[in-house]
Amino acid sequence: MRRLGPALYALPGLAFLAVFFLYPVVQLLALSLRNEGTGEFTLQHFEHALGTEVYVRVLGITFTIALQTTLGALLLGYPLAHWLARLPDGRRGWFVMLVMIPFWTSYLVKTFAWMITLDQNGVMNRLLLGGGIIDAPLEVLHGRIGVMIGMVHAMLPLAVLTMLPVMIGTDRHLPRAAGTLGAPPGQVFWRVHFHLSLPGVAAAGLLVFITSLGFFITPALLGGPKDTMLAQLVISQVTEMMNWSFAGALAVMMLAAALVTTWVYDRLFGLSTVSGQASGAPRRGQDALRAVGIAILSGLAAVQVAIGAVMQRLVGRRVLGWLLPAHAAVVLLFLGAPTLVVIPMGFTDSNFLGFPPPGYSLRWFAVYFGSELWLGATVRSFVVAFGTACLAVVLGGFAALALARSESRWRGAMFALFLAPMIVPRIVVALGLFYLFAQMGLVATEAGLVLGHTVLALPFTFVTVAAVLKGYDWRLDQAAATLGATRAKVLLQITIPLLKGGLVAAFLFAFITSFDDLTVALFVSGGVTTTLPKQMWDDMILQLNPTLAAVSVVVFVLVTALLVTAERFRKPAG
Amino acid sequence: MERQSGGGLGAVQRLGAPLSQAKLRIDGIAKRYGPVVALEPVSLEVRTGELMTILGPSGSGKTTLLQVICGLVEPDGGRLFIDGHDRTAMPVHQRDIGLVFQNYALFPHLTVGENIGFPLKMRGRPAAEVRERVAAALAMVQLGHLAARFPRELSGGQQQRVALARCFVYQPAIILMDEPLGALDRQLREHMQIEIKKLHRETGATIVYVTHDQEEALALSDRICLMNHARIEQVGTPQEIYAHPRTTFTASFIGTSTLLRGVVEGDALVTPLGRFALPEGRLAGAAALVIRPEHLRLGAGENTIEGVVSETVYAGAETRLLFDLADGTTAVLRLPTGMAAPEIGTAVQAHWATDAAVLVPL
Numbered sequence: 001m002r003r004l005g006p007a008l009y010a011l012p013g014l015a016f017l018a019v020f021f022l023y024p025v026v027q028l029l030a031l032s033l034r035n036e037g038t039g040e041f042t043l044q045h046f047e048h049a050l051g052t053e054v055y056v057r058v059l060g061i062t063f064t065i066a067l068q069t070t071l072g073a074l075l076l077g078y079p080l081a082h083w084l085a086r087l088p089d090g091r092r093g094w095f096v097m098l099v100m101i102p103f104w105t106s107y108l109v110k111t112f113a114w115m116i117t118l119d120q121n122g123v124m125n126r127l128l129l130g131g132g133i134i135d136a137p138l139e140v141l142h143g144r145i146g147v148m149i150g151m152v153h154a155m156l157p158l159a160v161l162t163m164l165p166v167m168i169g170t171d172r173h174l175p176r177a178a179g180t181l182g183a184p185p186g187q188v189f190w191r192v193h194f195h196l197s198l199p200g201v202a203a204a205g206l207l208v209f210i211t212s213l214g215f216f217i218t219p220a221l222l223g224g225p226k227d228t229m230l231a232q233l234v235i236s237q238v239t240e241m242m243n244w245s246f247a248g249a250l251a252v253m254m255l256a257a258a259l260v261t262t263w264v265y266d267r268l269f270g271l272s273t274v275s276g277q278a279s280g281a282p283r284r285g286q287d288a289l290r291a292v293g294i295a296i297l298s299g300l301a302a303v304q305v306a307i308g309a310v311m312q313r314l315v316g317r318r319v320l321g322w323l324l325p326a327h328a329a330v331v332l333l334f335l336g337a338p339t340l341v342v343i344p345m346g347f348t349d350s351n352f353l354g355f356p357p358p359g360y361s362l363r364w365f366a367v368y369f370g371s372e373l374w375l376g377a378t379v380r381s382f383v384v385a386f387g388t389a390c391l392a393v394v395l396g397g398f399a400a401l402a403l404a405r406s407e408s409r410w411r412g413a414m415f416a417l418f419l420a421p422m423i424v425p426r427i428v429v430a431l432g433l434f435y436l437f438a439q440m441g442l443v444a445t446e447a448g449l450v451l452g453h454t455v456l457a458l459p460f461t462f463v464t465v466a467a468v469l470k471g472y473d474w475r476l477d478q479a480a481a482t483l484g485a486t487r488a489k490v491l492l493q494i495t496i497p498l499l500k501g502g503l504v505a506a507f508l509f510a511f512i513t514s515f516d517d518l519t520v521a522l523f524v525s526g527g528v529t530t531t532l533p534k535q536m537w538d539d540m541i542l543q544l545n546p547t548l549a550a551v552s553v554v555v556f557v558l559v560t561a562l563l564v565t566a567e568r569f570r571k572p573a574g
Numbered sequence: 575m576e577r578q579s580g581g582g583l584g585a586v587q588r589l590g591a592p593l594s595q596a597k598l599r600i601d602g603i604a605k606r607y608g609p610v611v612a613l614e615p616v617s618l619e620v621r622t623g624e625l626m627t628i629l630g631p632s633g634s635g636k637t638t639l640l641q642v643i644c645g646l647v648e649p650d651g652g653r654l655f656i657d658g659h660d661r662t663a664m665p666v667h668q669r670d671i672g673l674v675f676q677n678y679a680l681f682p683h684l685t686v687g688e689n690i691g692f693p694l695k696m697r698g699r700p701a702a703e704v705r706e707r708v709a710a711a712l713a714m715v716q717l718g719h720l721a722a723r724f725p726r727e728l729s730g731g732q733q734q735r736v737a738l739a740r741c742f743v744y745q746p747a748i749i750l751m752d753e754p755l756g757a758l759d760r761q762l763r764e765h766m767q768i769e770i771k772k773l774h775r776e777t778g779a780t781i782v783y784v785t786h787d788q789e790e791a792l793a794l795s796d797r798i799c800l801m802n803h804a805r806i807e808q809v810g811t812p813q814e815i816y817a818h819p820r821t822t823f824t825a826s827f828i829g830t831s832t833l834l835r836g837v838v839e840g841d842a843l844v845t846p847l848g849r850f851a852l853p854e855g856r857l858a859g860a861a862a863l864v865i866r867p868e869h870l871r872l873g874a875g876e877n878t879i880e881g882v883v884s885e886t887v888y889a890g891a892e893t894r895l896l897f898d899l900a901d902g903t904t905a906v907l908r909l910p911t912g913m914a915a916p917e918i919g920t921a922v923q924a925h926w927a928t929d930a931a932v933l934v935p936l
């Protein structure tokens with residue numbers, strides 16, 4: 001027992017994940033391989049999925065959209081992250097906040113914003129028509145362009161926030177060194193900055209791709225029938241057809257795609273980059289790729305130096321210098337603007353969501369605060385989010401504490417397990433939990449929601465606490481022990497007070513994760529246990545109305561306030 | 575040292591009573607970190623009320639030994655006795671041992687007063703007593719006016735005193751200090767050495783003090799335990815170790831000396847530089863003569879060596895003369911005060927009295 005010591009702290013988290021994450025996912029797999037009637041092993045569901053034209057097409061669309069989204073988010077996000085990384089530390093915080101807020105803003109609010117922006121009579125068409133740029137309204141809603149705008153917008157913050165720590169970590173001293181070695185700026189960028197940021201780019205690509213694979217909110221609300229994605233199919237198979245095995249098979253295919261991508265990524269870069277650490281030693285298998293990569297990079301560098309020279313002659317050095325900040329400004333505007341459009345809409349006095357609002361009033365807030373349905377959903381979301389945050393901080397915090405000091409050879413595996421809910425598409429987790437909760441009688445209960453949301457929030461609390469622990473001075477714990485403190489007292493009087501900032505941040509992140517979640521809520525909540533996102537989703541599918549704008553404003557303001565608080569606490573104490 | 579802990583002590587253990595006044599007895603304690611041997615089996619006794627320094631170069635296992643004593647590191651083998659009782663498996667917080675860390679390890683979220691009061695609170699002392707003893711401890715290290723400050727608002731020397739006060743305040747029977755003055759500048763270090771000696775005298779605590787600074791060890795210790803390569807080289811009073819080094823490592827680590835290597839033949843040491851008479855003590859085979867600088871005199875005598883002056887080092891109270899011998903070793907002698915140093919490059923002779931040298935095995 002004594003030798004196991006710190007590793008014991010990880011046990012509750014491991015047990016929790018085993019029951020509410022691994023087991024349901026495995027059960028889903030078993031379900032997909034079984035004939036419902038006879039219970040025998042069968043591949044029929046997979047054959048059915050891969051042998052039916054509609055399903056194959058949806059698979060193709062899903063991968064295409066996920067890939068396009070990944071490319072779009074990386075291309076738009078990279079220069080922004082690069083610009084952010086080079087800002088002085090003090091100023092960077094504010095601009096990073098402009099990415100953090102859209103990151104944590106609910107997908108529903110973001111999608112709702114695009115619905116009213118891109119609509120035929122929406123903000124964008126009004127502005128373009130009014131400015132005389134176009135003669136007829138553009139039809140972007142309910143088409144691939146609309147989906148892509150919504151998806152890239154939704155995934156961009158994730159991409160930027162994943163790349164940023166790696167870039168900050170490597171940018172600090174190296175480029176200056178390269179400059180003094182005589183490399184021209186173009187060369188410095190490709191051979192040093194870009195090369196060193198690759199693990200971050202890959203991590204961002206991985207997370208965006210996997211998250212996109214399981215997406216349904218954006219394609220359902222912004223796309224047309226031709227943009228149906230796999231997750232939508234899974235949902236309709238379960239909620240409309242009650243076809244569990246087939247839904248299971250579809251989910252398993254999605255999971256397989258996600259796992260294969262992750263596996264390839266791990267071979268090349270190592271999983272630790274996902275949690276925001278620059279990877280240390282090069283990994284196996286990187287050598288062959290390295291040679292190819294370096295050749296490509298030098299090619300790119302040569303091209304850029306040439307283009308740079310021509311451009312400098314054409315437009316002058318000063319204009320070129322503004323290119324990066326200008327890009328950053330445009331992308332930040334793209335991230336923030338749609339949400340800002342929602343705010344005036346919430347205050348409209350009209351019955352419709354026209355822009356600009358003909359007049360302003362608080363009537364839709366009055367509707368919201370006067371509606372038992374909305375308020376009930378809000379209160380329930382709060383209660384569930386609070387429970388989730390408590391549970392996730394305790395489980396994730398202890399796990400991080402345990403793994404920070406563990407020298408066990410299982411450490412890597414445990415680390416991966418705690419990050420896994422981030423890598424398995426949410427819809428897969430949600431479906432698995434739905435099946436499990438149906439057996440346990442937890443469907444449509446707050447407890448079920450808390451358990452499900454805790455699975456989703458665990459990676460965030462784990463990573464947040466692990467990050468503050470990296471700078472933690474363990475000798476303080478040792479000192480307390482030699483001064484006579486028992487293990488429990490060391491934890492309560494030394495470790496926890498010193499980690500307070502990280503714990504508060506982890507709590508708030510978990511809170512927001514739960515407060516925003518629709519995927520688990522879609523299956524597990526319902527009827528009298530509707531959560532706020534579920535209520536919004538039901539309304540958005542049925543009919544857009546100004547109450548939704550008012551609710552979005554409330555959610556947006558709330559989440560932003562929580563987030564700013566979390567950020568202030570995240571700085572380590574002492 | 576290692577051979578000392580034979581079966582006899584096991585018999586003592588069975589009687590259940592401490593044989594000597596040994597406060598702390600380490601019996602064959604060993605520790606490895608994977609392939610790295612941090613401690614070979616070592617044995618050591620620390621007497622009640624003494625200040626013993628553990629001296630050794632970096633990586634010799636000093637910190638590991640301290641951590642085993644206070645229970646932060648579990649040894650792979652061997653046993654640890656405090657007051658004659660086996661404490662090898664006792665948890666850290668029950669051991670009644672104080673540890674002063676190299677970088678103080680003050681709790682940054684607690685004030686100076688709260689830091690010092692921490693061990694008393696952990697022992698459930700009543701609030702009034704805590705206040706009283708904290709005040710007394712602060713007065714002892716002359717920091718009474720800083721009780722309300724946080725550690726980051728103190729200078730390095732002040733932080734160090736808080737760490738000392740936090741350790742002395744609960745009067746542990748044994749106090750371990752791991753290079754407590756390592757981060758301080760020379761002047762402050764010497765001042766703090768005096769304070770530690772004073773605290774030691776006033777409290778009568780048994781102190782084990784780790785350092786890699788031989789001057790500090792000589793200045794502070796009742797006894798020195800010299801470590802090298804995860805082993806104990808020699809234990810003794812500073813005078814003993816200085817005057818009677820048992821290995822060439824001891825001779826060169828504590829103070830400076832001239833080493834003449836050769837082979838023992840009869841009653842002489844045969845070296846490339848000639849035959850030299852042996853002092854007392856019998857050894858066979860390869861050995862070396864250790865001669866301290868103050869025992870070497872210029873000119874020919876009983877045992878004479880010749881060399882060429884390579885350097886003179888002026889060190890305030892004395893001047894040292896370095897000269898190269900024919901076999902490539904450098905000899906060191908202390909010039910008598912007031913004597914002019916010979917020019918660099920001149921040939922010199924030096925001699926010593928046979929019994930002033932020490933014979934050590936190679």
Ligand SMILES: Nc1ncnc2c1ncn2[C@@H]1O[C@H](COP(=O)(O)OP(=O)(O)OP(=O)(O)O)[C@@H](O)[C@H]1O
Pocket residue numbers: 607610611612630631632633634635636637638639786
């Ligand atoms: N936690 C550890 N893991 C692996 N090796 C360790 C660990 N702690 C110490 N060692 C190794 O054990 C040996 C002894 O270390 P120790 O810290 O006891 O030396 P030391 O005498 O205190 O040195 P210093 O004067 O530099 O503090 C060293 O080789 C060190 O590298």
Ligand SMILES: [Mg+2]
Pocket residue numbers: 636637638752
């Ligand atoms: Mg040490």
